Amino acid sequence: VIDHDVRSPVAEPARSARRHLDGDGWTGLALVAALVAMTLVTGLLFTFSAAVMPALADADDRTFVEIMHRFNDNPVFQLTFTVALVLTALAAVLQYQRRHSADVVRWTVATLVLYAIVIAVTFAVHIPLNNDVDQAAEPDRITNLANLAQVRDDVEGSWVAWNIVRTVLSIASVVALGRALLLHGRNTADRKAGPSASSPAWPPPLGKGIAS
Amino acid sequence: MIDGYARVLTVIAAAGAGLAAGFYFAFSSVVMIALDRLSPNEGVKAMQSINRAAPVPWVITCLGTAAVTFALAVVAFADLDETWAVYLLIGAAIYLASIVLTFAYHVPRNEALAALDPAGPGATNTWRTYLTQWTAWNHVRAATSLAAAVMFILALRVH
Numbered sequence: 328v329i330d331h332d333v334r335s336p337v338a339e340p341a342r343s344a345r346r347h348l349d350g351d352g353w354t355g356l357a358l359v360a361a362l363v364a365m366t367l368v369t370g371l372l373f374t375f376s377a378a379v380m381p382a383l384a385d386a387d388d389r390t391f392v393e394i395m396h397r398f399n400d401n402p403v404f405q406l407t408f409t410v411a412l413v414l415t416a417l418a419a420v421l422q423y424q425r426r427h428s429a430d431v432v433r434w435t436v437a438t439l440v441l442y443a444i445v446i447a448v449t450f451a452v453h454i455p456l457n458n459d460v461d462q463a464a465e466p467d468r469i470t471n472l473a474n475l476a477q478v479r480d481d482v483e484g485s486w487v488a489w490n491i492v493r494t495v496l497s498i499a500s501v502v503a504l505g506r507a508l509l510l511h512g513r514n515t516a517d518r519k520a521g522p523s524a525s526s527p528a529w530p531p532p533l534g535k536g537i538a539s
Numbered sequence: 540m541i542d543g544y545a546r547v548l549t550v551i552a553a554a555g556a557g558l559a560a561g562f563y564f565a566f567s568s569v570v571m572i573a574l575d576r577l578s579p580n581e582g583v584k585a586m587q588s589i590n591r592a593a594p595v596p597w598v599i600t601c602l603g604t605a606a607v608t609f610a611l612a613v614v615a616f617a618d619l620d621e622t623w624a625v626y627l628l629i630g631a632a633i634y635l636a637s638i639v640l641t642f643a644y645h646v647p648r649n650e651a652l653a654a655l656d657p658a659g660p661g662a663t664n665t666w667r668t669y670l671t672q673w674t675a676w677n678h679v680r681a682a683t684s685l686a687a688a689v690m691f692i693l694a695l696r697v698h
Contacts, residue, residue, distance in 0.1 A: 359689070359692050369561055370560060377592075378593040382588040383585070385588045386585060390584070393581070394585060397577070501558075
């Protein structure tokens with residue numbers, strides 16, 4: 328059992344930030360989970376930018392509207408987006424509470440800012456466009472070819488262009504969060520090498536049994 | 540702790556495997572479900588079109604990551620008494636399994652689908668079989684890539 332509230336007194340100012348690290352297990356876990364969720368979101372957006380939307384460019388108007396409508400019907404987008412946001416925010420809060428070194432906090436906050444723009448773009452651009460698609464896909468309108476052509480014309484260009492913006496920002500979020508995790512790992516290693524080492528071995532040393 | 544160029548490669552592999560997992564995840568959780576609800580004729584045409592567009596991004600992300608992963612496996616193999624090396628080796632093995640699965644399972648079925656006439660006789664049955672089984676094995680690709688990403692991230696964090 329680890330007492331997360333014990334904070335060792337600080338002697339050297341240069342290392343003070345690092346010595347304040349406590350409860351690294353949980354912060355590290357939150358960062359790892361956030362990074363995994365963030366790469367999933369990025370992969371999802373990337374797939375639409377690079378594979379799905381270019382393929383739909385060939386489709387006729389009715390197929391385009393029907394497929395987009397089916398995509399919107401699916402809660403996975405919202406769910407994954409929310410999980411990534413919650414985990415990143417959790418990592419930031421844990422770091423703040425446990426007085427992590429400023430560099431880790433800075434990169435985590437940078438991730439949150441970048442990701443907030445991804446979500447803002449989603450609300451400002453994609454959700455209104457998706458609503459237009461959903462209206463055009465109503466049973467009484469789906470046969471109206473002129474309307475389908477009009478909606479597709481209005482939706483496709485902006486949806487695709489802003490999705491590329493979302494993808495790039497999301498990749499930047501992954502990079503920033505990866506940087507935070509690297510710095511966090513490095514700080515933890517420094518601290519473990521120092522006299523105040525008290526954290527549990529997490530992740531566990533898998534290699535001991537296999538290599539020896 | 541992993542040092543130097545191996546550390547940079549591990550970060551790239553972690554992000555690449557996560558991106559690959561997201562790529563497969565998009566198909567498993569959104570795209571195939573949408574295609575399933577279209578008429579078989581429309582579904583086949585859409586998937587054929589996706590299969591024409593997907594190889595380039597797939598090669599860049601998934602196969603690119605595979606190359607990095609392979610290099611890491613060699614580095615890890617040479618340093619197997621280190622804890623991180625074991626994580627790296629397991630991650631590399633899991634990730635490369637997803638690539639082997641793609642070439643062994645998905646690519647032949649995509650080629651068969653490309654040759655299918657959407658309006659021809661038996662197209663509906665072929666499409667139904669493709670949709671169910673392709674998607675099931677795609678879940679496996681998503682899960683293995685995600686597991687590999689986690690192993691790479693953990694490799695960065697063990698000491």
